[in-house]
Amino acid sequence: MADTPNGATPQQPAQVKMQVLAQYIRDLSFENIVAQKGTGGDVKPDVQVQVGLDAKKRTAENQYEVLSKYNITSKNKETGDVLFAMEVEYGGVFLIEGVPEQQLHPFLMIECPRMLFPFVRRIVSDMTRDGGFPALNLDTVDFMTIYRNEIERRQRESSAAQPTNA
Template sequence: MTMAENGTDTAAPQEGEQQQIQMQILAQYIRDMSFENIVAQKGLHGGEVTPEIQVQIGLDARKRPVENQYEVILKFNIESKNKDSEDKMFLMEIEYGGIFHVAGVPEDQLHPFLLIECPRHLFPYVRRIVADATHDGGFPQLNLEPVDFVQLYRQQAAAQQQAAAQSAQA
């Protein structure tokens, strides 16, 4: 390994060395979002409310036409109900996307990388948007719990395998 005068490494990777993984967020955006305040629409009046929040998360990733670029989408469906009466209080749906430059990831590890590592970088922004939207919608700020994207990826992979097995039997 040699160092140039400016201190950077000028040697090429030796055979057998792994190429360094590169990931860069090129863009982030809200692809779709809706917030429905059912309490206000129906003219319901408060009283004692015990909210129950259900959050469903979906992930999607696609190759873009440009080399090493991928679009990753996080989909959140959030529903709040009054635990006692089962009355819905609000519904929120958000699809948040990111365009990533990803290089150096082996082909067999690219899919999990896109659906685990990329969402980890997008999640704090989605969390903030959800918190602001619920607060601006007249409810206490909803701070989403951290998401274990490894576990979520495993659950989605198992569900896809199960669906494929069922369709093969049919």
């Protein structure tokens, strides 16, 4: 390692370490409305997916719990009738070291859900297939866009809540 002109060794940034310690289904529900009510004719499904994220610090040092929540609804495009409704809360426990404090929140809300997503995709695919529908293969979720949209929404709410001086 080269010395700086004053003889000091340049400080290297901390190495980022991310380890998935556990993954789990926190909550799962699937409701096949078609089987309950019945439907006739051709069905053209329209699938809507809503994603919510949450993260919190655990008591153990450098450990965080991240939850991703998926609400999935399939409706008949022509009639608007619900075909199925599914909710999945999938969590992970992560050991994270070397991430600067100011970058920790985006890291938890973007990188951690990105690591969990392939497992959620498989659960959704299996559940829809086992529920009597063609397997639903979720499109890749852009967690960065979700994070940015949430930050913008909070900023708008914060600025709208502040009183104006007249």
